[in-house]
Amino acid sequence: MKIGVFDSGVGGLTVLRALQEQVPGADYLYLGDTARLPYGAKSRETVARYAVSSARFLVEEGAEFLTIACNTASALALDAIREAVTAPVLGVVETGANAADASSRTRDVLVMATAATVESHAYAAACAQRGMRAIEKACPLLVPLVEEGWIEHAVTAEVLRIYLTELIEQERGAGLDADTLVLGCTHYPLLRAQIEAAAPKRLRVIDSAEVTAEQVRKKLGTGDGKGSRGAARFFATDSVKKFRALGSRFLGREIDGVELVDLEPGAGSSR
Numbered sequence: 001m002k003i004g005v006f007d008s009g010v011g012g013l014t015v016l017r018a019l020q021e022q023v024p025g026a027d028y029l030y031l032g033d034t035a036r037l038p039y040g041a042k043s044r045e046t047v048a049r050y051a052v053s054s055a056r057f058l059v060e061e062g063a064e065f066l067t068i069a070c071n072t073a074s075a076l077a078l079d080a081i082r083e084a085v086t087a088p089v090l091g092v093v094e095t096g097a098n099a100a101d102a103s104s105r106t107r108d109v110l111v112m113a114t115a116a117t118v119e120s121h122a123y124a125a126a127c128a129q130r131g132m133r134a135i136e137k138a139c140p141l142l143v144p145l146v147e148e149g150w151i152e153h154a155v156t157a158e159v160l161r162i163y164l165t166e167l168i169e170q171e172r173g174a175g176l177d178a179d180t181l182v183l184g185c186t187h188y189p190l191l192r193a194q195i196e197a198a199a200p201k202r203l204r205v206i207d208s209a210e211v212t213a214e215q216v217r218k219k220l221g222t223g224d225g226k227g228s229r230g231a232a233r234f235f236a237t238d239s240v241k242k243f244r245a246l247g248s249r250f251l252g253r254e255i256d257g258v259e260l261v262d263l264e265p266g267a268g269s270s271r
Contacts, residue, residue, distance in 0.1 A: 004055075019067065047077050056085060106178065107132045108171075112195070145159065164195075183207055
């Protein structure tokens with residue numbers, strides 16, 4: 001089995017990391033569309049076009065199952081991707097909502113995400129489809145802090161405290177009684193320990209990378225997650241050097257080789 005993992009950048013490597021732990025026997029193809037990020041500043045039509053071209057590339061490279069490890073693409077382009085490729089497709093928004101559905105007893109959920117994901121209201125819609133209410137909070141400072149490597153920095157701890165205080169105030173103002181907090185960005189698993197320490201103890205934290213990997217494993221029926229690790233290939237549409245340096249932090253190990261590809265129409269690819 002070859003599993004393709006797609007993100008607009010390197011954050012989706014947290015999903016790949018979890019997948020390699022949960023489904024170690026598969027081979028993986030990871031594409032970071034770094035030349036065209038951030039997706040959050042683009043229109044729905046543009047995001048769909050970019051995401052579809054990335055999905056098609058992975059399928060052409062042999063992917064038999066696609067994991068969309070990009071919240072913006074999952075929110076705005078999942079239907080377009082499914083129409084464009086024959087491989088099964090799973091997005092991180094639906095996996096996060098599925099996990100919240102299984103976790104929440106009060107049926108009230110809090111979501112921390114990027115501004116673009118919050119503006120799409122994708123998590124609120126997915127939760128509503130499952131009979132839950134959701135409050136979404138944009139946390140725009142967290143991605144740059146993670147990419148700067150300030151995981152355990154005092155500044156990051158203070159930013160998290162402020163965001164969580166504001167989120168709890170939103171919850172109270174809306175009359176919700178949440179028992180679940182969804183991390184709606186693939187950068188945030190690196191901050192999971194800090195978020196769990198800062199959040200009220202009543203909240204169970206849903207790690208989008210971890211639950212996505214669990215749901216992929218169940219869909220594929222691959223057993224207990226034991227076995228030797230398969231091969232992995234990495235593709236980026238911009239600076240290979242930057243992808244390797246930053247991506248290694250998200251994957252938790254050194255990335256040996258990254259292939260540069262150009263997904264613009266008519267440009268072909270360069271390896």
